[in-house]
Amino acid sequence: MPDRTPAETLNAAADKLHKLAAQADNGPWETTWRGQEYHLDGYRDGDLHPISEWTYAIATWEPKVATERADRDTANPDYIAAMHPGVGAAIADWLEATADYASLGVGHPTHVARAFAVARRILGEVA
Incomplete structure (x- = not known):
């Protein structure tokens, strides 16, 4: 796993989803x-x-x-x-918002942990 903070991991996954969603056909x-x-x-x-x-x-x-x-x-x-690019873009927005909270040290720990788990899967870091 790359050496990133949780917020950096969340933002990396959000960036990947935004890029993929922008390249795909609209939903x-x-x-x-x-x-x-x-x-x-x-x-x-x-x-x-x-x-x-x-x-x-x-x-x-x-x-x-x-x-x-x-x-x-x-x-x-x-x-x-069901998981068309509009859904991907919404998930990316959620990951970015969670990254903002995580970088400030606020937000519910369970929500941040779940978003982090999603981000790691998007980045291919876990199966």
């Missing part, structure tokens, strides 16, 4: 079925477009398609959609 992100493909879509220049897609071997005719879609594990794309 909110959505997931939709298109035939056998499950799409993760985001907004660029006001238009919705695919970010990623997952292909599943499912029937493409009703009523079987609805049943087979319901049986597919779409947890990863659904989670990714």
Whole structure:
């Protein structure tokens, strides 16, 4: 682990999230079925477009398609959609605010410790 204060760690994680969020497509992100493909879509220049897609071997005719879609594990794309860049930017703002309090020696210790744990995970310092 790099030799940083908790406030520096919080700010480093906030900087990383701000950078990543600024480079990504705008949120909110959505997931939709298109035939056998499950799409993760985001907004660029006001238009919705695919970010990623997952292909599943499912029937493409009703009523079987609805049943087979319901049986597919779409947890990863659904989670990714929920954690769009707007969420990342809000988390980064929270980390920065917590860093400000930590550098002043104020703030609830549990809140600072939890923010520090999040920051370390963002920075890849813990699994």
